[in-house]
Amino acid sequence: LLDVSWYTESMRAGLPVDIQDKHKLQEQQTDEAETETFSVPSYACQRRTTLENHNTVLTDALSLLAENAELSEEEGRGVAFRRAAAVLKCLPKVVMDMTQLRGLPCLGEHSLSVIKDVLENGASSEVEATKNSERYKALKILTGIFGVGAKTADRWFRDGIQTLHQLRDSGQTLNRAQQAGLDHYDDINQSVTKAEADIISEIVEKAVVAVLPGAQITLTGGFRRGKLTGHDVDFLITHPEEGREEGLMSKVVSWLETQGFLLYQKTTRNSYLEAKDGPARPASNMDRFERCLSIFRLSKEKKRGAELTETLTENLKTPPSCSSSHVQQGGDREEGGKPWRAVRVDLVVSPISQFGFALLGWTGSKLFERELRRWAGREKSMSLSSHALFHNKQSRYLRATTEEEIFSYLGLEYVKPSERNA
Ligand code: DCT
Ligand code: MG
Numbered sequence: 001l002l003d004v005s006w007y008t009e010s011m012r013a014g015l016p017v018d019i020q021d022k023h024k025l026q027e028q029q030t031d032e033a034e035t036e037t038f039s040v041p042s043y044a045c046q047r048r049t050t051l052e053n054h055n056t057v058l059t060d061a062l063s064l065l066a067e068n069a070e071l072s073e074e075e076g077r078g079v080a081f082r083r084a085a086a087v088l089k090c091l092p093k094v095v096m097d098m099t100q101l102r103g104l105p106c107l108g109e110h111s112l113s114v115i116k117d118v119l120e121n122g123a124s125s126e127v128e129a130t131k132n133s134e135r136y137k138a139l140k141i142l143t144g145i146f147g148v149g150a151k152t153a154d155r156w157f158r159d160g161i162q163t164l165h166q167l168r169d170s171g172q173t174l175n176r177a178q179q180a181g182l183d184h185y186d187d188i189n190q191s192v193t194k195a196e197a198d199i200i201s202e203i204v205e206k207a208v209v210a211v212l213p214g215a216q217i218t219l220t221g222g223f224r225r226g227k228l229t230g231h232d233v234d235f236l237i238t239h240p241e242e243g244r245e246e247g248l249m250s251k252v253v254s255w256l257e258t259q260g261f262l263l264y265q266k267t268t269r270n271s272y273l274e275a276k277d278g279p280a281r282p283a284s285n286m287d288r289f290e291r292c293l294s295i296f297r298l299s300k301e302k303k304r305g306a307e308l309t310e311t312l313t314e315n316l317k318t319p320p321s322c323s324s325s326h327v328q329q330g331g332d333r334e335e336g337g338k339p340w341r342a343v344r345v346d347l348v349v350s351p352i353s354q355f356g357f358a359l360l361g362w363t364g365s366k367l368f369e370r371e372l373r374r375w376a377g378r379e380k381s382m383s384l385s386s387h388a389l390f391h392n393k394q395s396r397y398l399r400a401t402t403e404e405e406i407f408s409y410l411g412l413e414y415v416k417p418s419e420r421n422a
Helices: 005-013 019-028 056-071 074-089 108-122 125-132 132-141 151-156 165-171 176-183 192-211 246-256 305-318 352-363 366-380 403-409
Strands: 218-219 235-240 263-268 290-299 340-348 382-384 390-391
Touching: 005 382, 019 390, 056 108, 056 125, 056 132, 056 151, 074 108, 125 132, 132 151, 165 176, 176 235, 176 263, 192 235, 192 246, 192 340, 235 352, 235 366, 246 263, 246 290, 246 340, 305 340, 352 403, 366 382, 390 403
Parallel strands: 235 340
Antiparallel strands: 218 235, 263 290, 290 340, 382 390
16 A cells, blocks of 8 residues: 555645656555555545546445435434545546555445445445435435425424425425425526526625625635536625624625515524634534525526626516415426526625635535544644634634635645535
């Protein structure tokens, strides 16, 4: 097995393994029948993971098992499969043989047996069985409803509800989010394209600048990592003068609502106070900014340029009917042929003093974030959140305004957003 250094070295040089390392590699492989092995550092935040994945068959299999574990609220098992998939995502080549995986981190017995099954038989029997199980299929459908998590879906499943039809007929009480989720089920379960994200960016930018000139918006989440599609569109909003961002969210939301852009929204207030809350607690760090979970009404008008005005006029002609009422019961059945689609949009407001941390925290991927926090805690005795970085031993906050500074505090090479797709 190779030393990790070639990976780091070649990463630094932006080049594949250099000639010397190649010789080393060949020497070490003389008795391994020409099989190339890989070596990878164990935390995802030490690696560069682009969207170019050479092992999608394997990573899809492991991701499905991760998803199934998460749906069963087995978080530990879910993370184990996610980590295994992430290691395969960053390999420079297609894996052909189990021997190539020798010495790789994060590949437990279970993951290895799934990989072996796929390599030998073209598919994993466990994955196939999971995919076809009544429980997985039902939980997938039910958690596809915005506002429905694994717990609720599981309760409904145990009550005999497996489809949207059965849910509608069951008389279950739905909260406002879930009702909106059901109303716009098909739209929300259809990927958002980058082009749609760009149109929404223009709208949000217009809203933000209208209510607070000088305020800035940044597209975060998967689109900042270069993904071409996503399940939602994530934005981070701030103002260069500390404090000016206070009260901004409610104004932005009112503006969007007045213009007819929102089918649903729920805003939660900022609850983070450094003095009071102390160092970041990883479990709660996603909820503490002023945050708005919304469903946008995006006009399907194609012409760019005139886009915004046309969208506005279109929206005002036929204002949304179902933002909080239950008028549109059919949802997916009635949405076909309409001149707009529903899109999930997340807005987050951060004070400028926390912006670097917020940007790093909201860019993802989820696993990359989890690994950054684990690295900080276990390797550096620091607590990282989307608000701050705290040095546990020195009992002080480490101030930063850019993502680069935060990586540097953490003793990590800077990984740009397009390489955080773990
Ligand atoms: N995030 C996180 N931990 C969570 C949820 C979110 O660290 N439990 C961060 C990482 C990504 C960012 O917030 C946005 O979340 P999502 O929209 O769920 O992720 P995404 O990468 O944007 O995925 P998609 O492209 O499907 O929207
Ligand atoms: Mg997203």
